[in-house]
Amino acid sequence: MKDDTVVKMKLFNNKKSNGVHPTENKLSSHKKIESTGLPKEVTLPLCQHIGAPAQAIVKRGDEVKTGQKIAEACGFVSVPIHSTVSGKVKKITKTVSAVTSRVMEAVVIESDGKDEWVELNKPAHPGTLSKEEIIERIKEAGIVGLGGATFPTHVKLQPPPDKPIDSIIINGCECEPYITSDHRLMLEHGEEILKGLEIMMNVIGCKRAYIAIEDNKPDAVRNMKELLSKDKYPGKITVESLGTQYPLGAEKTLLKRILGREVPVGCLPMEVGVVVQNVGTLKALYDAIYLGKPLVERVVTVTGMVKEPKNLLSRFGRPAKELIDMCGGIVGDADELIFGGPMMGVTQPRFDEPTQRGTNSILVKKSEKVPESNCIRCGACVESCPMNLMPTVYVQFTKNEWYEELEDYWIENCVECGSCAYSCPANIPLVQYIKVGKSELAKLRCK
Amino acid sequence: MMTEELSDKKLKVSTSPHVHSKKSTEKIMYTVCLALLLPAAAGVYFFGVYTIFIILSSVIACILTEYAAKRLRKHEFKMDGSAIITGLLFALIMPPRIPLWAVVIGASFSIAIIKEAFGGLGYNIFNPALAGRAFLSVSFAGMMTRWIAPVASPFAESVTTATPLNDSFVYAGTKTELYMDLLWGNVGGSLGETSALLILIGGIVLLLTGVIKWRIPVIYIGTVFAFTWLIPGEDPILHILAGGLFLGAFFMATDYVTAPLTDRGQMLFALCAGLLVVAIRVYGSLPGGVAFSILIMNAFTPLIDRYIRPKPYGYVPPEKEDDKDE
Ligand code: SF4
Ligand code: SF4
Numbered sequence: 001m002k003d004d005t006v007v008k009m010k011l012f013n014n015k016k017s018n019g020v021h022p023t024e025n026k027l028s029s030h031k032k033i034e035s036t037g038l039p040k041e042v043t044l045p046l047c048q049h050i051g052a053p054a055q056a057i058v059k060r061g062d063e064v065k066t067g068q069k070i071a072e073a074c075g076f077v078s079v080p081i082h083s084t085v086s087g088k089v090k091k092i093t094k095t096v097s098a099v100t101s102r103v104m105e106a107v108v109i110e111s112d113g114k115d116e117w118v119e120l121n122k123p124a125h126p127g128t129l130s131k132e133e134i135i136e137r138i139k140e141a142g143i144v145g146l147g148g149a150t151f152p153t154h155v156k157l158q159p160p161p162d163k164p165i166d167s168i169i170i171n172g173c174e175c176e177p178y179i180t181s182d183h184r185l186m187l188e189h190g191e192e193i194l195k196g197l198e199i200m201m202n203v204i205g206c207k208r209a210y211i212a213i214e215d216n217k218p219d220a221v222r223n224m225k226e227l228l229s230k231d232k233y234p235g236k237i238t239v240e241s242l243g244t245q246y247p248l249g250a251e252k253t254l255l256k257r258i259l260g261r262e263v264p265v266g267c268l269p270m271e272v273g274v275v276v277q278n279v280g281t282l283k284a285l286y287d288a289i290y291l292g293k294p295l296v297e298r299v300v301t302v303t304g305m306v307k308e309p310k311n312l313l314s315r316f317g318r319p320a321k322e323l324i325d326m327c328g329g330i331v332g333d334a335d336e337l338i339f340g341g342p343m344m345g346v347t348q349p350r351f352d353e354p355t356q357r358g359t360n361s362i363l364v365k366k367s368e369k370v371p372e373s374n375c376i377r378c379g380a381c382v383e384s385c386p387m388n389l390m391p392t393v394y395v396q397f398t399k400n401e402w403y404e405e406l407e408d409y410w411i412e413n414c415v416e417c418g419s420c421a422y423s424c425p426a427n428i429p430l431v432q433y434i435k436v437g438k439s440e441l442a443k444l445r446c447k
Numbered sequence: 448m449m450t451e452e453l454s455d456k457k458l459k460v461s462t463s464p465h466v467h468s469k470k471s472t473e474k475i476m477y478t479v480c481l482a483l484l485l486p487a488a489a490g491v492y493f494f495g496v497y498t499i500f501i502i503l504s505s506v507i508a509c510i511l512t513e514y515a516a517k518r519l520r521k522h523e524f525k526m527d528g529s530a531i532i533t534g535l536l537f538a539l540i541m542p543p544r545i546p547l548w549a550v551v552i553g554a555s556f557s558i559a560i561i562k563e564a565f566g567g568l569g570y571n572i573f574n575p576a577l578a579g580r581a582f583l584s585v586s587f588a589g590m591m592t593r594w595i596a597p598v599a600s601p602f603a604e605s606v607t608t609a610t611p612l613n614d615s616f617v618y619a620g621t622k623t624e625l626y627m628d629l630l631w632g633n634v635g636g637s638l639g640e641t642s643a644l645l646i647l648i649g650g651i652v653l654l655l656t657g658v659i660k661w662r663i664p665v666i667y668i669g670t671v672f673a674f675t676w677l678i679p680g681e682d683p684i685l686h687i688l689a690g691g692l693f694l695g696a697f698f699m700a701t702d703y704v705t706a707p708l709t710d711r712g713q714m715l716f717a718l719c720a721g722l723l724v725v726a727i728r729v730y731g732s733l734p735g736g737v738a739f740s741i742l743i744m745n746a747f748t749p750l751i752d753r754y755i756r757p758k759p760y761g762y763v764p765p766e767k768e769d770d771k772d773e
Contacts, residue, residue, distance in 0.1 A: 017760070020468065022466050022468070023466075177466065252760060252761070253760075256760070262760055262761040262762075263760075263761050264761045264762075264763045265759065265760075265761045265762065265763060267761070335457050335458060335459050336458065336459055336461075336465060337458055338465055342463075342464060342465045342466040343463060343464045343465075343466065344463050344464070345463060345465065346463065347458070347459065347460045347461055347465065348458065348460075349455060349458055349460050350455045350458070351455055351458070363465075365465065367459045367461070367465070368465065368466060368467050369459070369461055370467070373472055373525070373527065373568075374567060374568045374569035374570070375569045376472055376475075376529075376568060376569050376703050376704055377569060377703045377704050377706075377708055378475070378703045379703065379708045379709070380470065382708050382709055382757065383710075386760065387759055387760040387761075388757040388758060388759045388760050389757070389759055390708060390709070390756060390757065392708065409756070410759045410762075413759050413760060413761065416463070418463050418464030421463075421464050421467075422464050422466065422467060422468055423468050423470060424470075425470040425471050425472045425474070425475055426471075426472050426569075427467065427471070429461075429462055431462050431463055431464065432461075432462040435462065
């Protein structure tokens with residue numbers, strides 16, 4: 001039955017989705033990844049992933065080492081948090097999540113500058129570990145999707161038995177303007193990425209993988225192809241160079257573009273036999289298995305109105321302003337600090353906001369917000385929506401508080417990519433209305 | 448500047464996205480205004496200097512009415528160019544010798560009743576210029592059907608004539624000459640609807656700048672052509688070149704506010720409007736097939752938008768009852 005639907009989709013679906021073309025502004029694509037040394041103090045929120053927050057297992061005054069677990073995963077869709085420096089727990093405070101704006105706990109650790117590591121898992125060749133051991137190690141290493149969505153990776157590695165996975169898509173699109181962290185990873189750590197991919201294919205038991213890269217990164221495409229030509233499994237993994245378009249790197253649009261399948265409304269890609277994983281996540285997977293290291297650092301693109309945009313390898317929990325200063329500070333009259341890209345990133349209220357696992361970029365820019373005017377029904381939002389929705393009706397319904405109607409127009413299908421608001425000539429903040437609408441609808445459903 | 452010197456107070460917090468395309472309502476509106484100057488120029492050329500006063504009084508009346516309406520409703524008045532479009536369009540569909548007081552009444556009606564009373568830009572159901580003209584036709588029927596022949600020079604005296612689609616219209620030359628005159632605009636008719644060529648150029652400007660899409664004009668004109676070609680005794684070329692079809696197709700049926708949102712909706716809209724034009728012209732007794740076809744379809748736009756929606760990504764059709772039984 002399921003196979004049937006897949007074939008049907010292939011026959012009738014055009015693989016292209018709608019989208020927009022914001023100016024790319026990849027200022028730092030030629031800058032090598034630089035390591036940044038140790039932060040003096042880190043703030044580690046206990047929920048840096050999608051799912052249940054982790055629970056603290058340290059208290060004030062405890063001595064901790066780098067890589068030591070400081071919070072335990074809480075449930076299946078949850079991951080532990082590790083200290084990213086060695087030192088002393090200064091306090092456990094409440095912070096407001098940079099991503100969800102919810103209040104949660106955070107552990108503040110003062111570094112002793114020694115960077116003493118806990119005893120790590122023995123580096124192992126994945127061939128010597130069982131599937132369960134690998135999954136356990138990945139979960140214990142705290143690995144989440146590093147493309148920005150921060151979905152726990154071990155969950156993706158354990159699809160339910162009735163949903164066999166036939167393809168893995170590696171997402172190296174980096175379709176957001178400005179960000180270059182994945183681009184640099186593919187250039188400088190291509191081999192580790194492929195090894196991570198191999199682990200993943202073995203664990204899931206899947207024979208086919210695609211590495212998707214936008215064609216605005218020809219050097220990354222070349223590098224990955226070259227590495228693959230030396231590969232032991234010819235034909236199993238291919239590099240797909242795709243036309244640049246936002247939001248191609250969104251899981252669902254990418255999947256459609258490569259395989260021509262559509263994920264049913266409200267489902268995960270697993271439903272159609274696919275797992276999508278970001279290149280940075282694969283590098284983390286490699287580190288966890290081959291080196292035994294938990295996830296304590298990542299590449300962050302610091303860009304926009306900074307003196308010298310860079311790609312920095314930084315421990316989590318470091319205040320953004322330290323990284324900005326490493327790039328020579330801010331130039332010009334900037335008034336927006338964004339974690340993530342300009343299309344889906346989240347503005348931060350403070351310069352010392354700590355970076356998290358999902359923080360792939362720190363973007364400093366001048367706000368471009370203009371007051372909204374009336375919708376002129378031009379249809380630009382409809383035309384640009386990758387999920388084929390009618391975004392303008394959400395504005396109308398939310399303004400009138402007709403929340404039930406939102407469901408009839410498949411609002412849950414919206415991935416909040418921002419293409420609609422980007423292209424709206426009336427400057428209507430459609431995503432803002434959509435978010436309000438979604439949460440009001442959720443409240444109604446709960447009743 | 449190192450971040451030490453910066454205060455957090457300056458940081459603005461807002462919902463994504465944080466970048467925006469270069470598009471704006473004003474840019475779109477003023478592009479349309481510029482494109483409309485082409486048929487307006489043709490109007491002045493063919494029907495004399497008096498038409499300049501028609502155009503000016505119409506535009507000024509529209510702007511002032513909008514300003515007054517906004518003040519009355521205690522809304523902020525913003526010059527977004529939409530009132531100028533209504534003013535220009537309204538003038539372009541006036542008979543070339545209409546008294547100025549009638550122009551002012553009609554134009555003010557368009558803005559006050561058809562646009563602002565419905566909530567202003569974006570909320571009106573009918574195209575304001577067309578509805579304003581329909582209002583004048585009903586109120587002052589005689590005045591609205593007094594057509595003149597193109598004048599020899601902008602200052603020459605005018606002679607009354609019939610429009611090409613009228614039964615009493617007689618043409619002295621060959622068919623090709625008639626077509627050339629229609630294309631160039633050398634025939635009787637509304638101020639700005641006669642020169643198919645200049646309207647077409649204006650329309651192409653709008654297509655190239657991405658302000659309008661091809662679907663509505665092409666399908667609308669195509670439908671009229673195809674059906675008049677099928678009906679014996681009708682001349683399809685005459686039908687598409689005359690009677691303001693081009694002006695309606697490129698500048699009025701494409702009006703964002705009063706046309707459907709989706710591509711498929713727009714196709715249906717244009718098809719039905721085209722059929723209506725043919726029906727009104729061939730079987731009806733009313734003049735102004737284009738105006739009424741668009742106004743009628745405007746009324747159906749909300750319905751079309753309700754039922755013709757794009758199929759969302761990952762759409763799963765609801766399971767049918769009989770499927771389950773099997
Ligand atoms: S409605 Fe949602 S999915 Fe569609 S363009 Fe807007 S934000 Fe993106
Ligand atoms: S893009 Fe903006 S103005 Fe155009 S239909 Fe959508 S919401 Fe309305």
